[in-house]
Amino acid sequence: MSQSITISNSVPEVNSQVEPCVVQIRHLDYYFGEGELRKQVLFDINLDLPKGQIVIMTGPSGSGKTTLLTLIGALRTVQEGSLQVLGQEIVGLSKPELVEVRRNIGFIFQAHNLFESLTAAQNVEMAIELLEDWGNKRQKAIEMLGQLGLADRVHYKPTALSGGQKQRVAIARALVNQPALILADEPTAALDKKSGREVVTLMQRLAKEHGRTILMVTHDNRILDVADRIITLVDGRLETDENLDQFVTTRDPQTLDRRMFMM
Amino acid sequence: MRRRTPLAWFNLTYERRRLLTAIAGVSFAVLLMFMFRGFENALYDSQVQLLKLLNGDIVIVSSLKTNMFVPEQFARRRLYQAQAFAGVEGAYPLYTTTAFWKNPVTKRIRPLRVLAFNPQEPVLPLPGIIDNADQLKLPWTAVIDDRSRPEVGPTEAGIVTEIAEQQVRLVGSFRLGTDFASGNGNVVMSDQNFLRYFSVLGPDEDRRELNTVDIGLLQLAPNADPIAVAQALRQGLPQDVHVLTKAEFVQQERDYWRENTNIGFVFSLLTTMSFIVGIILVYQILYTDVAEHWAEYATLKAMGYTNFYLLRVVLQQAMFLAVIGFIPGCVISGMLYHVTASATGLLMQMTWGRAINLFIATLIMCLISGAIAVRKVQATDPAEVFGA
Numbered sequence: 001m002s003q004s005i006t007i008s009n010s011v012p013e014v015n016s017q018v019e020p021c022v023v024q025i026r027h028l029d030y031y032f033g034e035g036e037l038r039k040q041v042l043f044d045i046n047l048d049l050p051k052g053q054i055v056i057m058t059g060p061s062g063s064g065k066t067t068l069l070t071l072i073g074a075l076r077t078v079q080e081g082s083l084q085v086l087g088q089e090i091v092g093l094s095k096p097e098l099v100e101v102r103r104n105i106g107f108i109f110q111a112h113n114l115f116e117s118l119t120a121a122q123n124v125e126m127a128i129e130l131l132e133d134w135g136n137k138r139q140k141a142i143e144m145l146g147q148l149g150l151a152d153r154v155h156y157k158p159t160a161l162s163g164g165q166k167q168r169v170a171i172a173r174a175l176v177n178q179p180a181l182i183l184a185d186e187p188t189a190a191l192d193k194k195s196g197r198e199v200v201t202l203m204q205r206l207a208k209e210h211g212r213t214i215l216m217v218t219h220d221n222r223i224l225d226v227a228d229r230i231i232t233l234v235d236g237r238l239e240t241d242e243n244l245d246q247f248v249t250t251r252d253p254q255t256l257d258r259r260m261f262m263m
Numbered sequence: 264m265r266r267r268t269p270l271a272w273f274n275l276t277y278e279r280r281r282l283l284t285a286i287a288g289v290s291f292a293v294l295l296m297f298m299f300r301g302f303e304n305a306l307y308d309s310q311v312q313l314l315k316l317l318n319g320d321i322v323i324v325s326s327l328k329t330n331m332f333v334p335e336q337f338a339r340r341r342l343y344q345a346q347a348f349a350g351v352e353g354a355y356p357l358y359t360t361t362a363f364w365k366n367p368v369t370k371r372i373r374p375l376r377v378l379a380f381n382p383q384e385p386v387l388p389l390p391g392i393i394d395n396a397d398q399l400k401l402p403w404t405a406v407i408d409d410r411s412r413p414e415v416g417p418t419e420a421g422i423v424t425e426i427a428e429q430q431v432r433l434v435g436s437f438r439l440g441t442d443f444a445s446g447n448g449n450v451v452m453s454d455q456n457f458l459r460y461f462s463v464l465g466p467d468e469d470r471r472e473l474n475t476v477d478i479g480l481l482q483l484a485p486n487a488d489p490i491a492v493a494q495a496l497r498q499g500l501p502q503d504v505h506v507l508t509k510a511e512f513v514q515q516e517r518d519y520w521r522e523n524t525n526i527g528f529v530f531s532l533l534t535t536m537s538f539i540v541g542i543i544l545v546y547q548i549l550y551t552d553v554a555e556h557w558a559e560y561a562t563l564k565a566m567g568y569t570n571f572y573l574l575r576v577v578l579q580q581a582m583f584l585a586v587i588g589f590i591p592g593c594v595i596s597g598m599l600y601h602v603t604a605s606a607t608g609l610l611m612q613m614t615w616g617r618a619i620n621l622f623i624a625t626l627i628m629c630l631i632s633g634a635i636a637v638r639k640v641q642a643t644d645p646a647e648v649f650g651a
Binding site: 066069070073075076096099100102103107109111113114115116117118122125126127129130134173185 | 266267268270273274276277556558559561562563565566567568569644645646648649
């Protein structure tokens, strides 16, 4: 876990020998609104997410975390700068092209957003069907749910599952297509401490096993320890970019608590 | 296993109560459309059901008789004249009038339409009339329409009652039905009996003789062209008669009711309103479903599903509703048609053509609702699910 990571917020050097980053952001600005109401929410963001890293993005409310997450997720049109996701520049892509990019990304939301009318397996299959993979979709879904400890809940509908189980089904849905990049928005916010812990540990294990990159926005300081790297966004700017040890040591417990309170 | 998860079907059937409401709503709209279309056609079809059954290729009526309500006759000798034309094989007179019928049980009187002709001649070849041709030749006999209004009373053979205040004996019954011109029903008798009953009436009433005919029917040789013969008759016969092929005669009657009444407009309006009510009902149901699953649909969009896919899901739901709502609506309409037909004698028919037409209308109705409801999903911005 103790990797050497550049702490500086400056532009990282582009090195062709290094394995290409899953996400590479250069000089990204983003604005909300039009005309006089136009307001800049992201300022000159530079960020590289290498393969296999688990990154937690944190920061006060309104700092632009979710906006950055949705930009990386190809859910918004990038206005200025450069944003490469999975080796593809998404600035200037049309909407259908953005849809194509999204198919290679796993999304996990605060709410599970499962269809109540579908069983756990069917909800997961909805993701497999995106790849037009019909042959063994049921088998793949069951396998994925099994990895998340839901083997005996495969044919349950969401109403018959606990909150943690539902979130694990949602994670199965996000991971089943083996995406290289997983974007998670407060995945533990709706869960109690124990279920939240279970969910992130499972995410961590599956990501490490398959070398997947996770970018997770969270306010939940109970799960910070799964991160390889913690970045802080304040007022639309990347403020700190540290590994877990640094993050903890640079903040005395009181400050940490105060910061968490702020969030 | 090689199938796409039928999301539309699962979403639709997940909430049973809502599904039942939805089916009831669609069925009701279908039922309304069927009933209004049924009534409209019944009113038109009933007017011409007698006309269609008359056995003649060409019809001659008085030039004043623009519809069956007009009691105008023409001289019988025009029929003899017509028989001289090439291609005409037979000419049969039909006499009609309206006469009071006494209900044998309640003794109340009701006006019935009397149709009289020579029972020897194939003027109105219906089972109960042909079978009783010999009996009808006896004096003071008649056969009555089984589908007359119930107030007319029992219709069994052997019943003795009064028509035009004179005794009559029923020798059988036939099935025809009522229309505007014969609101209560029909009675068929021989031309001789017609003379017995209606040639000697009180001083205030029009007497009827056999030398004036209400409707003349011409039968043509098998190879004769009705249109050409009708054309020749029109040129050859005096202008006091109107010569029509049977199809023209039926069409003229239908056109009269279409053009001189508001039946068509009223029922088209009612059908359109039912259609719109259906659209609103289905829209409400689909919109509620879409709104409740907003986050799930947005998640699908984030995952990489296209707007087109979501449009398909909602339209599929609309089509399922159309199909499963149409079936009970159609069945109940069929039953109500039967009830209406037996209660009023109107010709309410569930035809394949109408069922198919209204099924297509139901599909369009549901698809319009679906297309309006889906705009909610299409406008969904998947970025909004984050942080929601």
